[in-house]
Structure formats: C-alpha cells, structure tokens
Amino acid sequence: MNRAIADALAAAPERGVQEDVMVLNMGPSHPAMHGTVRMVLTLDGETVIKCDPEIGYLHRGFEKQCENATWSQVFPYTDRLNYCSPLLNNFGYALAVEKMLGIKATDRCNYIRTILGEMARLADHFTSLGAGALELGAMSAFLYAVEARDHIWDLVEEVTGARLTVSFARIGGLKEDLPANFAERWEATEPRLWDVIKKLDQLSTKNRIFMDRMMNTGVIGADEAVSLGFTGPVLRSTGVAYDIRKDSPYFAYDRVDFEVPVGTNGDNFDRYLVRLEEMKQSISIIRQCLKGLPGGPLNVDDPHIMLPPKESVYNSIEGMINHFKLIFEGIQVPAGEVYSYTEAANGELGFYIVSNGTGKPYKLRVRPPCFYFMGGIDRMIEGGMLSDIIPTFDTINMIGGEVDR
Amino acid sequence: MSRAALDSLVAAFPQHILETTDRLGDEVAIVAPAGLLEITTWLRDTPALAFNMLSDVTAVDYLARNPRFEVVYQLYSVSKKHRLRLRVPVGAENPSVASVTGVWLSANWAEREVWDMYGIRFEGHPDLRRVLMYEEFEGHPLRKDYPMQQSQPRMDLRRKERDAVEEYKTLYVDKLAQARKAEP
Numbered sequence: 001m002n003r004a005i006a007d008a009l010a011a012a013p014e015r016g017v018q019e020d021v022m023v024l025n026m027g028p029s030h031p032a033m034h035g036t037v038r039m040v041l042t043l044d045g046e047t048v049i050k051c052d053p054e055i056g057y058l059h060r061g062f063e064k065q066c067e068n069a070t071w072s073q074v075f076p077y078t079d080r081l082n083y084c085s086p087l088l089n090n091f092g093y094a095l096a097v098e099k100m101l102g103i104k105a106t107d108r109c110n111y112i113r114t115i116l117g118e119m120a121r122l123a124d125h126f127t128s129l130g131a132g133a134l135e136l137g138a139m140s141a142f143l144y145a146v147e148a149r150d151h152i153w154d155l156v157e158e159v160t161g162a163r164l165t166v167s168f169a170r171i172g173g174l175k176e177d178l179p180a181n182f183a184e185r186w187e188a189t190e191p192r193l194w195d196v197i198k199k200l201d202q203l204s205t206k207n208r209i210f211m212d213r214m215m216n217t218g219v220i221g222a223d224e225a226v227s228l229g230f231t232g233p234v235l236r237s238t239g240v241a242y243d244i245r246k247d248s249p250y251f252a253y254d255r256v257d258f259e260v261p262v263g264t265n266g267d268n269f270d271r272y273l274v275r276l277e278e279m280k281q282s283i284s285i286i287r288q289c290l291k292g293l294p295g296g297p298l299n300v301d302d303p304h305i306m307l308p309p310k311e312s313v314y315n316s317i318e319g320m321i322n323h324f325k326l327i328f329e330g331i332q333v334p335a336g337e338v339y340s341y342t343e344a345a346n347g348e349l350g351f352y353i354v355s356n357g358t359g360k361p362y363k364l365r366v367r368p369p370c371f372y373f374m375g376g377i378d379r380m381i382e383g384g385m386l387s388d389i390i391p392t393f394d395t396i397n398m399i400g401g402e403v404d405r
Numbered sequence: 406m407s408r409a410a411l412d413s414l415v416a417a418f419p420q421h422i423l424e425t426t427d428r429l430g431d432e433v434a435i436v437a438p439a440g441l442l443e444i445t446t447w448l449r450d451t452p453a454l455a456f457n458m459l460s461d462v463t464a465v466d467y468l469a470r471n472p473r474f475e476v477v478y479q480l481y482s483v484s485k486k487h488r489l490r491l492r493v494p495v496g497a498e499n500p501s502v503a504s505v506t507g508v509w510l511s512a513n514w515a516e517r518e519v520w521d522m523y524g525i526r527f528e529g530h531p532d533l534r535r536v537l538m539y540e541e542f543e544g545h546p547l548r549k550d551y552p553m554q555q556s557q558p559r560m561d562l563r564r565k566e567r568d569a570v571e572e573y574k575t576l577y578v579d580k581l582a583q584a585r586k587a588e589p
Contacts, residue, residue: 056537063522064546068553099429226458226483229511240483247486338429339479339490341460352477354465367461367479375514404537 021049024386028057032135032390035400037374039381039389046386051378055371055403062405066364070330071097074364075167081366082402083164084127085120085345087156090169095250096340096351097171100333101305107252107294109173114252115289116159116168118282122193123152124345124397125275125282132272132394133204136213141203148196151189158185171331172306173299183290190283197279204272214269218380218392221266228376231369232347233274234396238266244343256288271395305331330359346370346397368402407487408432410454414489418444423494433490438502441493445508448480448489456480456489459505462515464495464523468549473497474525478505501526504533522547 027033036057042050079086130145160166222238261277263270312319335357347369354363421440460479474495504527517536524545
C-alpha cells in the first residue's frame with residue numbers, strides 16, 4: 001500500500017493531480033469483484049491514479065493438498081480451479097499426468113475430450129459475456145446467456161452426472177462413454193445456442209451504451225501483453241494469434257478445422273468480440289468431432305493405470321487387489337518432471353508436475369491464466385475512469401478459484 | 406519445444422549451464438544462479454530464439470538435497486512457438502536469486518508468489534510482498550517442512566489498517582508546497 005501511494009505521489013505533479021486524492025477500497029465484497037478481490041484505488045476525482053489489486057481471499061492450499069493426495073485424488077480439486085469450465089481443468093491435468101506416464105489417450109477419448117472441453121468453453125464464455133453485460137446494466141443479455149449455459153450444463157449433467165463438480169476425466173481416459181443419444185441431444189441444443197449467440201450479438205454489439213463503455217477502455221498493447229504473460233482471449237484481442245489448440249495441438253484439435261479470431265485494439269470491445277467469435281468456432285468444432293467420432297476403446301488398456309471393471313473387483317481376487325492397490329497406493333508415476341499446457345477458456349492452463357516415483361505428486365504447480373491477468377490489470381486500469389474498471393474486470397474474466405488456488 | 410534453442414544456449418554460455426535434459430520432449434537447462442540475468446536477457450533478445458513470454462515461475466523444495474531449492478522458469482516464444490525451461494538451484498540458507506522482473510513483466514507477481522510460498526528472495530524485485538497469504542502469516546506454506554495441519558497465531562485487529570489518506574496528505578501536500586516555494 002505504501003508503495004502504491006509513494007508511486008502515485010511521485011507521479012502526481014506530472015499528471016496534474018489535485019491536492020485531495022482519495023483512497024478507495026473496491027472489494028473484497030463487491031458485486032462486480034467476481035469471487036473476492038480487493039483493489040486499493042487511489043483516485044483523483046473519478047480518474048484512477050493507482051490501482052493495487054490484492055488477491056488471496058479464496059486461497060485454500062491447492063498445491064499443498066495435492067502433494068498429500070494420490071494422482072487420481074487431484075481431479076476433484078481441479079474442478080474447483082476455474083469453476084466456470086471444470087471439464088477443461090480436468091482434461092488439462094489428465095493430459096499432464098499422461099505425458100509424464102508416456103501414454104496416449106485413445107482416439108475416441110481424445111474426440112470426446114474435445115467435444116466436452118469445447119462445451120465447457122462455451123459455458124465459460126456465456127458466463128463471461130452474460131455477467132459482463134449484466135454489470136453494464138443489460139439484464140436481459142445476462143438472462144439469455146445464463147439460459148444458454150443451462151442448456152449446456154443439462155448436457156454435461158447427462159454425460160457426467162454433475163453440473164459443476166464433474167471430476168469426469170481419468171488418467172488414461174474418461175469415467176464413462178457418452179450416452180447413446182448424445183448426438184441427438186446436441187442436435188436439439190445447438191440451435192438454441194445459436195439463437196442466444198445471435199441475441200447476445202443483437203443486444204450488445206451495436207448497442208450505443210455498450211459500445212461507449214467497452215470501446216477504448218482497458219486497452220493493452222500486444223508487446224506489453226506478451227511480456228505480462230497474458231494468454232487466451234485477452235492476448236488474442238491485441239492481435240497476437242497465440243492459441244495452444246493451433247500452435248501445439250493436443251486431443252483432436254489437429255483433426256478439426258477452426259479459426260483463431262484475433263482483435264486489433266486490445267480493448268474491452270475486442271475481447272468481447274473475440275469471445276463471441278470463439279463460441280461460434282467451438283460449436284463448429286463440436287459438430288466436426290461428433291461427425292468424425294471414432295469407435296474403439298475409450299480408455300487405455302493398462303491395469304497399472306485404469307481401475308478394473310467392477311465385476312472383476314467383486315468376483316476375483318486379482319481384480320480386488322488391483323483395485324485396492326490403485327486406490328490406496330495410487331498410480332505409480334515414474335520420477336521426473338513435466339510441463340503440460342492446454343488452452344483453457346481464459347488462456348494457457350499449465351501443469352508443472354514433479355514426481356519422485358510414488359503414488360503422490362511431489363510437486364504440482366498450476367499455471368492459472370487469470371493470475372497473470374491480475375498481475376497486469378493495473379496497467380489496463382490506471383489512467384482510466386473508475387467506471388471503466390467494471391468492463392475491464394469483466395472481460396479479463398478473472399475466476400477467483402483459479403487465481404487464489 | 407526446441408532442441409536447437411537449448412543447443413545454442415549451451416554453446417553461448419558453457420560456463421553457466423550445469424546440465425541439460427530433454428526427457429519427455431521438454432528441453433531443460435539447469436543454470437547457475439550467477440548467470441541467470443545474463444542468460445534470460447540473451448534468450449529474450451536473440452532474434453533466432455525470441456523468448457518473449459515468461460509463462461510461469463515456480464520453485465520446488467527438495468528437502469533432503471543440497472542445494473535445497475530449485476526455481477523453475479517456463480519460457481515461451483510467441484513468434485517462434487518453442488519452449489524452454491530453466492532450473493536454478495538455490496541453497497537453503499537465506500535462499501535468494503536474481504529477479505527477472507527487468508526482463509519480463511510477468512515475473513513481478515510470479516516471483517511474489519514464490520517468495521510467499523517458499524521464502525525465496527528475489528534480489529532486485531521492486532515490490533516483494535506476499536501475494537496470496539496475508540502480511541502477518543508466519544512461515545512459507547509450500548515448504549516441505551511446513552506441516553499440513555500447521556495453525557497460525559491469532560493476530561491482533563489492525564486498529565488503523567491503512568491511514569492512507571492521512572499519509573497521502575502530509576506527504577503530498579508538503580511536497581507540493583515545497584515545489585511551489587521553489588518556483589520563482
């Protein structure tokens with residue numbers, strides 16, 4: 001805090017600051033501070049001179065907990081990182097451990113992960129755009145977006161059995177296959193999503209108030225964004241086409257055709273447009289994957305990794321011992337270290353894993369995309385108006401569970 | 406990841422590179438702490454490598470090993486699309502390593518988190534405060550000798566947490582008054 005004030009002081013004469021500046025605490029409990037974040041703002045009138053974001057209110061020791069859990073027990077914790085798109089976190093972690101084990105998921109599994117991952121991305125973007133519009137006063141846009149998100153969650157519920165804390169991925173595969181009627185259900189859902197995307201577009205994109213609030217606010221330049229470690233839609237809005245799905249494809253992304261939308265100005269409006277376009281691309285990816293969904297086995301065939309079928313656990317001693325060992329001792333991951341990265345809804349979600357050859361991770365570091373947004377948000381806010389914080393904070397889509405871990 | 410990037414790094418700084426591996430397709434260089442700043446600047450500024458993004462900084466506590474800690478940097482080049490990992494061994498006594506905040510802006514918060522969680526100091530960091538825990542927190546929770554169930558002492562209410570405005574006024578108004586006096 002004192003540093004923030006000192007900096008503002010040092011800069012004050014050049015900026016022509018009045019003598020009575022005000023220090024304002026925005027958050028941690030504020031309707032527009034998603035999750036709980038505090039921003040210590042130094043204001044000159046309504047202009048923000050200095051912004052000092054303070055995080056950690058949702059810290060629950062994710063990494064420490066993971067070091068005391070088996071490799072498979074980590075999945076429920078990853079659900080709670082980015083709670084708008086838990087499936088993507090699940091798959092990102094599974095991919096990291098698979099890289100460490102040196103195994104590759106089956107074709108069918110990769111396609112299903114792509115489908116479900118894109119559904120999670122859609123849900124995340126709907127939440128982000130809807131909440132963003134709501135906080136600028138567009139209640140109806142929010143209601144439409146949340147309705148669309150619910151359609152997606154209905155599907156997710158049908159596949160995984162849960163709406164939010166899904167824990168659906170397994171190391172080397174998935175908990176279950178898609179239900180038989182999934183393609184039909186998707187056929188029924190898709191037009192509804194298109195309908196909402198169209199409505200969101202009509203309600204917001206050419207809305208005078210929305211444009212005034214979003215355009216040229218929260219601007220960040222491309223070089224600065226790269227240096228700050230920004231990824232995902234926020235980086236792409238500055239014109240840098242960095243998308244891990246394209247640059248180092250994983251799952252089935254090298255077998256589908258999609259485009260990476262980029263912006264030009266790096267302002268809030270561009271971030272909104274990038275997300276809107278990405279949703280259309282996601283729907284197209286899901287269509288292609290459903291069309292090309294291969295048959296064959298779902299999970300890798302390795303008794304050291306996958307749990308045996310329940311029939312064998314209850315009826316044979318070998319199956320029972322296998323089950324027992326995997327549950328109590330965990331999957332034995334060879335010693336080593338690995339950094340695995342996937343494109344989550346907000347950007348590069350990385351897992352840096354160190355194993356000492358036992359059933360528990362020795363070190364499990366998550367590289368959350370939002371943490372770096374929060375580290376650079378002061379540059380997007382300072383010099384702007386107090387009211388511009390709301391759209392800026394919305395379009396970076398900070399997720400408390402992921403930032404604070 | 407790119408084998409070529411690792412090779413050129415070794416060729417340019419043989420004295421600072423302690424070891425290299427490329428297991429599982431991840432190119433890793435273990436770098437002596439003395440060469441860190443020079444190497445990172447070089448990696449960023451060499452056009453053929455152009456590591457313009459620092460994806461992540463973290464540390465690992467190998468309690469039984471000497472040196473005890475390792476600070477890990479994940480680098481990425483947005484234009485060349487290749488990655489590299491640097492690992493810097495750091496001793497247990499007063500652990501500290503040079504800050505790379507001058508090379509990549511993202512190092513600012515990432516290094517704050519490593520300080521918070523592991524108690525490793527970053528020399529030259531402009532603002533090394535805790536980022537996830539509160540200022541009064543005792544110890545560094547991700548160290549392996551920090552027990553899982555460790556409880557923290559109850560702290561007093563901050564009676565006057567931040568008298569920011571007061572401080573601002575005394576400092577600022579005085580400064581302004583002085584500046585005005587100095588004007589002819």
